[in-house]
Amino acid sequence: MLRVDRVVTSGTFSLDGGTWDVDNNVWVLGDDDECLVIDAAHDAEPILAAVDGRRVVAILLTHGHDDHLGAIEALATATGAPTALHPADRDLWDMSTPVAPDRDLADGDVVTVGGVEVRVLHTPGHSWGACCFVVPVLGVVFTGDTLFAGGPGATGRSFSDFPTIIESISAQLLTLPSQTVVHTGHGDDTTIGAEAPHLAEWVARGH
Known part of the structure; x- marks a missing residue:
């Protein structure tokens, strides 16, 4: 049976000449035999502990900021x-990682783990190559830094x-079933239904 494990790792995020301390969510999705990892933040050891010897199908990056990879x-x-x-996030990746990614993600791609489909949604805005990963059979979406409990990611x-992030959230995320659980890149979970009513507030507030 497929399960979702959360690993929280701590480190820094650096961009545009600034550096900030951050705690990141790393998500491990899989069954008893295989899994995939969503983001690879800060420290491999606790992530490997959650993998627990299973075959890792892929390491999917929600985006190219250094705290996520x-x-x-x-x-x-x-x-x-x-x-x-x-x-579209290769420039960000190259700022901190000398080895090229093995595969390109594209909107509509499907990755299979434990017999279950994970669909790639390209959701630019927080970064040009930001992606979310939706698992319809589980009713969950992994949003990275595109959508949080309380609003969109920083821009x-x-x-x-x-x-651009507002358009991505509107078109790709708020169209998901309202009960869909949102597993974020930092902080607590939320649901699509909890966030959708606040779209107009976010637009009025601006970022």
Whole structure:
């Protein structure tokens, strides 16, 4: 039976000359035999503990910010799993990671783990290559830094745009069933139904 495990790792995020302390959610989705990892933040060891010897089908990146891929080389080496990133975030990836990703992600791609389909949604805005991963059979979506409990991800730095993230959330995420559980890149879970009524507030507030 498929299950979702959350690993919280701590480190820093650096961009545009600034550095901030952050706690990241890393998600491990799979059954008793195989799994996939969503993001590879900061420290490979606790992620490997959650993998617990299972075959890792892939390491999927929600986007290319350094706090989401700091452990990517160590995790890929330890598991032998291919890494996957949307090519629009390759510039961000290259700022912190010398080895190229193994695969490109594209909107509509499907990755299978434990016999269950995980669908890729390209959701630019927080970064140009940001992606979310929806698992319809489980009623969950992994949103990285695109959507949080309380609103959209930040768009005040390079490689980001507020109107674009609003369009991505509106078209790709708020169209999911309202009971869909949102597993975020930082902080607590939410649901599509909890966030959808606040779209107009986010637009009025701007970022």
